[in-house]
Amino acid sequence: MDLGLHSGVALVTAASRGIGRATAERLAREGMTVVAASRSGGDAEELLDGGRIVNLPHDLADEQATAALVNDVVERFGRLDAAVLNTAGPKITPVLSTTWEDWTAAHDLLLRPVVQIGTAAARHMADAEVGSIVLLSSTWVRQPAPGGVLSTSYRSAASAFIKSLATEVAGSGVRVNQVLTGATGTDRTQRIAEIKAEANGTTVEEENAAVVRDIPLGRWAEAAEIADVVAFLASARASFITGTAVPVDGGAVRAAH
Numbered sequence: 001m002d003l004g005l006h007s008g009v010a011l012v013t014a015a016s017r018g019i020g021r022a023t024a025e026r027l028a029r030e031g032m033t034v035v036a037a038s039r040s041g042g043d044a045e046e047l048l049d050g051g052r053i054v055n056l057p058h059d060l061a062d063e064q065a066t067a068a069l070v071n072d073v074v075e076r077f078g079r080l081d082a083a084v085l086n087t088a089g090p091k092i093t094p095v096l097s098t099t100w101e102d103w104t105a106a107h108d109l110l111l112r113p114v115v116q117i118g119t120a121a122a123r124h125m126a127d128a129e130v131g132s133i134v135l136l137s138s139t140w141v142r143q144p145a146p147g148g149v150l151s152t153s154y155r156s157a158a159s160a161f162i163k164s165l166a167t168e169v170a171g172s173g174v175r176v177n178q179v180l181t182g183a184t185g186t187d188r189t190q191r192i193a194e195i196k197a198e199a200n201g202t203t204v205e206e207e208n209a210a211v212v213r214d215i216p217l218g219r220w221a222e223a224a225e226i227a228d229v230v231a232f233l234a235s236a237r238a239s240f241i242t243g244t245a246v247p248v249d250g251g252a253v254r255a256a257h
């Protein structure tokens, strides 16, 4: 399927590795110019098939730089067709051990940047009367997991923000959706398995096997499988889809809707 994204400009945040990087690469392979923002990805440009990735140093924890990010991209590249709001994952911590500092840090990582970048992108796209915003979220908004209270809480707020935004800008031709990511093999999930193994006196292999036992399709997702769905939602092939949340989780969330 030709997604028709060629010649467009996309912004993907938290995009030096993992799901963010896979998404940036997928959109570039569709022919887009993709601004891949992260702290450690440098500032080099990479040509990929018909498109390119322009790496941009950016720290989502920097409130002022995050507020300016969309305008910086539009000034430099002249347009913004797709914004993919990815963030780093927060600390894994039981509710009763979570400190106020943990809550504040997770807010500044998971919610504030999503509101800042989502609002700025939607303003720009509404003026242009075209564009697509995709939030990379988590199945944990539907099904909380042990230690996941910071993720579940702030991502649920981000989901409500996305739904509100989608409704408000739909009349301007802007679509706003979210992908609920399930267990995906990345550096982060490897680190989480190591933490769990240490806490539970198990091995990383045992912790990873426990995750897979709960997934009907019987395996982890690859980051590219998440990226495929993001690229579809970003494209005009998804022209009648807005305000929705698409789980990509191998069937792990059991709720019927």
Ligand SMILES: NC(=O)c1ccc[n+]([C@@H]2O[C@H](COP(=O)([O-])OP(=O)(O)OC[C@H]3O[C@@H](n4cnc5c(N)ncnc54)[C@H](OP(=O)(O)O)[C@@H]3O)[C@@H](O)[C@H]2O)c1
Pocket (backbone or CB within 6 Å): 013, 014, 015, 016, 017, 018, 019, 020, 021, 037, 038, 039, 040, 041, 058, 059, 060, 061, 086, 087, 088, 089, 090, 136, 137, 138, 139, 151, 181, 182, 183, 184, 185, 186, 187, 188, 189
């Ligand atoms: N993997 C999963 O199974 C899964 C499932 C559900 C939800 N998620 C969520 O999806 C998101 C991505 O997960 P992942 O597994 O791809 O993680 P990852 O492999 O650890 O990648 C995290 C990305 O975030 C960037 N980052 C971290 N802190 C940043 C900051 N302050 N400013 C800008 N960029 C920052 C990192 O780049 P730099 O360090 O270079 O900045 C990196 O590119 C996370 O929020 C995670 O919780 C993941």
